[in-house]
Amino acid sequence: MKLTGPLERVLRVLVADPAAQHYGYDLMKAARLPSGTLYPMLARLQQEGLVDSEWEEQRPDAGGRPPRKYYRLTAEGARVARLELARAPAARGTSRHVAAGPARPMPGSAR
Amino acid sequence: MSGIRPAQQIAERLIRSACRRLPADERAERLREWTAELHAILDDESVRPSWLRGMRALAFCVGIAWATRQLSRLAPTTSRSVGNSRWRSGAPRARPNDTAVRIAVGLGVYAAVVAAVIALLRVHPGPRGWPFLLLVALGIGFDGYCLADIARASQVRYLPKWAWVLICLAQTPAGGIAYLCAGRVGRARSAPPSPAPQP
Numbered sequence: 586m587k588l589t590g591p592l593e594r595v596l597r598v599l600v601a602d603p604a605a606q607h608y609g610y611d612l613m614k615a616a617r618l619p620s621g622t623l624y625p626m627l628a629r630l631q632q633e634g635l636v637d638s639e640w641e642e643q644r645p646d647a648g649g650r651p652p653r654k655y656y657r658l659t660a661e662g663a664r665v666a667r668l669e670l671a672r673a674p675a676a677r678g679t680s681r682h683v684a685a686g687p688a689r690p691m692p693g694s695a696r
Numbered sequence: 697m698s699g700i701r702p703a704q705q706i707a708e709r710l711i712r713s714a715c716r717r718l719p720a721d722e723r724a725e726r727l728r729e730w731t732a733e734l735h736a737i738l739d740d741e742s743v744r745p746s747w748l749r750g751m752r753a754l755a756f757c758v759g760i761a762w763a764t765r766q767l768s769r770l771a772p773t774t775s776r777s778v779g780n781s782r783w784r785s786g787a788p789r790a791r792p793n794d795t796a797v798r799i800a801v802g803l804g805v806y807a808a809v810v811a812a813v814i815a816l817l818r819v820h821p822g823p824r825g826w827p828f829l830l831l832v833a834l835g836i837g838f839d840g841y842c843l844a845d846i847a848r849a850s851q852v853r854y855l856p857k858w859a860w861v862l863i864c865l866a867q868t869p870a871g872g873i874a875y876l877c878a879g880r881v882g883r884a885r886s887a888p889p890s891p892a893p894q895p
Contacts, residue, residue, distance in 0.1 A: 651735055
């Protein structure tokens with residue numbers, strides 16, 4: 586896992602309270618990320634088993650709003666996130682480009 | 697709240713059309729998730745005035761369109777859906793320098809036309825003179841060319857065809873130039889014969 590800036594922001598929000606449930610808009614506001622960045626990232630984290638999701642139960646007091654999908658860190662995810670975040674400031678402080686490795690190729694350019 | 701309803705309808709349509717790109721087994725769940733998020737955005741009382749929530753909802757949808765593109769790459773190839781619209785996300789991206797050349801040429805032509813029209817308007821001022829009519833004719837001709845090109849193209853890049861049509865019509869020279877620079881798939885070289893190939 587390569588810790589990019591947006592990923593770091595999401596992990597910080599999730600790690601702040603690992604038991605808390607977050608829905609997408611909540612994370613978008615807290616991590617200040619657009620939806621186009623957040624959802625692919627969550628999907629990747631979920632594929633790697635670091636995040637899991639569950640559907641909110643429909644409550645009668647919800648005022649008719651549709652149930653939301655909630656995300657939170659798995660136990661493994663919390664461990665990995667803490668580890669990566671602990672390493673992050675050092676990597677960022679020195680030489681960011683070397684530490685971060687080559688930039689991710691633009692989507693579509695890899696074929 | 698009056699600004700919210702149309703925004704919600706547009707946004708729901710955009711999400712539905714973005715979800716078509718996803719594999720069939722993911723589609724319904726994502727649609728439910730994002731529709732719920734849309735409600736969360738539009739009901740977020742901390743964002744005022746209400747039209748700002750509408751704007752946020754639309755921005756959310758633009759992001760979703762981007763996200764589904766990424767997610768469909770993430771999904772295993774076998775279950776990837778075959779889109780039912782005529783435009784395909786499979787349209788190859790332009791090589792960057794190709795796009796740069798096209799943009800440079802487009803802007804150059806645009807600047808030349810503007811300069812020529814300004815020069816002519818100085819000689820023949822007023823809204824009735826022939827330079828003005830020439831300008832209108834050029835605009836109509838250029839729009840017609842772009843629309844014909846979109847209509848004949850088997851696929852276009854980045855946006856659906858109807859969106860390119862709107863852009864071309866809304867901003868007469870600039871929209872058409874944007875289409876020719878970014879949206880047009882060069883027929884001679886890069887248009888694949890079938891809509892099948894995927895990266």
